[in-house]
Amino acid sequence: MSFLEYAPAPESRAIVALRPSYGLFIDGQWVDGHGEAFSTISPASEEKLAEIATADEHDVDLAVAAARRAYDRTWSRMSGADRGKYLFRIARLVQERARELAVAESLDNGKPIKESRDVDVPLVAAWFFYYAGWADKLDYAGLGANPRALGVAAQIIPWNFPLMMLAWKIAPALAAGNTVVLKPAETTPLTALLFAEIVQQAELPPGVVNIVTGAGPTGQALVRHPGVDKVAFTGSTAVGREIAKTVAGTHKKVTLELGGKAANIVFDDAPIDQAVEGIVNGIFFNQGHVCCAGSRLLVQENVHEEVVERLKQRMATLRLGDPLDKNTDIGAINSREQLDRIRALSDIGEQEGAERWSAPCEIPENGFWFAPTIFDNVSTSSTIAREEIFGPVLSVLTFRTPAEAITKANNTPYGLSAGIWSDKGSKILAVADKLRAGVVWANTFNRFDPASPFGGYKESGYGREGGRHGLAAYLKGESGAGATALVPAERSASQKRRRAGGAV
Amino acid sequence: MADRLTIPKTYKLAIGGKFPRSESGRTYEVATPKGAFLANASLASRKDARDAVVAARAAVGGWAGATAYNRGQVLYRIAEVLEGRHAQFVDEIRASEGVSAAQAAAQVDAAIDLWVWYAGWTDKFTQVAGSGNPVAGPYFNLSVPEPTGVVAIVAPQEAKGASLLGLVATVAPALVAGNAVVVIADQAHPLSAISLAEVLATSDVPGGVVNVLTGSPAEIAPWLASHADVNALDLAGAGAGEWVDLEIAAADTLKRVLSPEPGVPARSLQRILAFTETKTVWHTKSLI
């Protein structure tokens, strides 16, 4: 028997008590949805996990109204200290139920339990903890004294980090004094619904947090709703464009966190073993379902062969399989649709002449799986160097000089993140200066912290989440100016006031 | 049926995570406002103060080196434990200050809420007080506040209805940035200070991060003010004594000093920053 085959080490599912069906969470209660119900499945086995309600336009209207009532009557009148106490309670409850949440996340999303347990859920608790402390310190957010909340926030989140994206949205919004209506992704609603239980355990006033499940139409209804003051969206650039068009001309503030095609730049003086780890982490963490994934390896030509060789050796120890096995490194692809897309783009990569290599993984029979794959000798004009694949697929390109690396790294409509690997500080800092990316990681990758602002340049969106900047996105100054306000094309009479520094 | 005989608590010092009596063996009587006997509190000596500074110095590396998130978690946990012990603190304050139950409860509530306010600053004050600086040259330039080290505090003395609140208002801000503290409690009302030290000892606070001396500020403060291994001095509660002499003594080693103020110091970011040093780092930037 090979030691490396490791005996099964399953995390028990028994810790999660899933209901057979869930309604919508509106105004502190579970209510029926009036759209057509749908199922959420485990992408690792295709087994049905629960039946989920769909919120139709009327349901969305009820949710927004509940959020508005809660804002007007309760939340906007509450002291920051008390809002903070609710957020501290939520943070503690997340910590207490951490194992349960991690298992539910891995079941619904397909990501390895090792990641949901060690990365996702701890960050969720940390995000609530961090923003809890801001609730009574808004004077220091950078908008002057007595900034005000925006009101009701519509928040739409993706399927790649379901509960973590929920925390990124809800924690700062509530800390700043807003109430929210949040729509989780249709393939990953479960942890948001468990979160609603936590909201109840924390005794959060009804209507402060509302969860409406559903697909595209539900999201559109939410974004369009006139009772919404702020729209926060994380997802594809395509949908982000639609949202920006929808809110144009309205008073709604919007922040968008969209796609990426990040360059992970490895110089010849990189700490080589850690760089290889960073490449692996950059694109295979969370099956590559990461907006800021290091999906383009830009390796200095004089170390290209060595780096690719070491990378392949390292990839050979990646373990693909049951997300609930504690030794799994690569989980399931979240949906059949996503798997099809990854396959299609990979085929194009091959057709366009790149050299394809995949880690030797045993693929289970049921479920959606894709072995970690690299394409070597990709050029800047290849499709797979331009388009976001959102899967465990790395495109390898080369460069000769730091200037060329920067040019290639920036040569994309995206601008979310980038990685730099070098032992030389002055070079790292100079390259970081020139990269048009909202997050730059040096000698590390995919690191997140509630204190660290995250967000993109260009078509990767605008606005930042995390840190003081993330808080400011949910506030406006006394004069009415927001930190990330868009200048509306047309203003109503009541909005014609002087705005100080309002343009983005 | 006779009333149950109580088990009175012994109040000692808090040094290095332990609760020793004064090495001098001395105690002093703590009485209610009406003069009834409450407890014998340890009367701290200069040697106890010396030992407390040693303990604080030993602890400050670990506390300052913890992540800001971790410090925030620990400080929040203290608030949780305080909340659980609400009734105990109310009883001690009532007995010691002679105030009503409602007034005592209000003080305990205020102390806990103040503690939570400070706890929330650990991972934020750097973002407000620090900066990336746009210097005129190819340099990366970053300023960050760092903890100053060991802070000696004279807690408010006989501030009306504030034996616990005054202590929290001076100790909590010093802890936020990662400093370790030696605090001289309210001489006449020291019981809450020792109970607070017990809370700290059961709240994941490393031993030595907070050291509590009960006794006479007039006797002990000069030794702390002149101590070469104390980095900063908060004289909040020293106003009734020879505080100018203390400031003069502190000047010998260029300590950072906060002068006395009446009553309970207001909560402020400035109080946190008073116990930090700003470090500015330059790093060259070059592509070639």
Added chain:
Amino acid sequence: MTMQQMLPQAERAVKVLGGDLTERSLRLHLEGLSGVDAVGLEARAASLGTRSIKTTSKAWALDKIIELTDLTTLEGADTPGKVRSLVAKGLTPDPSDPSTPKVAAVCVYGDMVPAAVAALGAAHGDPDDGLVSVAAVATAFPSGRASLPVKLADTRDAVANGADEIDMVIDRGAFLAGRYGTVFEQIVAVKEACRRDDGTFASLKVILETGELNTYDNVRRASWLAILAGGDFIKTSTGKVAPAATLPVTLLMLEVVRDWHRLTGERVGVKPAGGIRTSKDAIKYLVTVAETAGEQWLQPHLFRFGASSLLNDVLLQRQKITTGHYSGPDYVTVD
């Protein structure tokens, strides 16, 4: 030693660096090695430490740990009686369970080797064959602070007494002062002192004392230096200085032997020593070996644990697997 001074023509060094092997060429090679990012290295080690080794894998791992252990006593107070007791423990770690494997070797001071050899009797031999060998520390262990002649005499005595393996210490002072040539030639000399009259060699483990080398970059360089100079094993620590073995440092050394194998086809062993007290920790090391250098390294001639109290913790875990309940100190023997 000047920069131009020729170094002894150790075979591996000549193959990799060329015939004009000088202090300078050695230094250039060592300083040209890739740097190590400590944060990344430690994160990778921590990640390997999250592997969950259960049931059949765990049972296999526990036995393997014993088979790879150099059961050690290195005290000033060691006596023949103590060494006899240690040997008996190494041969029969758990009297209540005859299925328990033997350890790989016993590790003692050079002057205790005769006692160890005598106590082993017929069981003395190659651990790859299921027997137990005798490893001796030498070269003025643990500090290494003595003249070269003294250190070589120390080595020759141990070999003459019957030691199969020699655990030497490098001159850390020379290393930290940048005198790589000095460190190199001492290792070459000690390797030569391991030669027996019949032409065979005692196996040489080179202790880097990573706790004193302090930085990972230094550990990487010292590892390469020890291999170039002819070491059969690179070993982390004497166990007399803290920190001793750590998972990140061992990971780094495994990366070096992996790279050496890719470069030359030759396999060098790794021995973490000191501070590994629990089965849980030891299993992390096995995982790290398997996922870095490869499973082939999980054999006595390529990997050892330098340990003493670890053995009893492994036995307690084995007992739990056999009996189904938690065991206690009364059910394992002291040595």
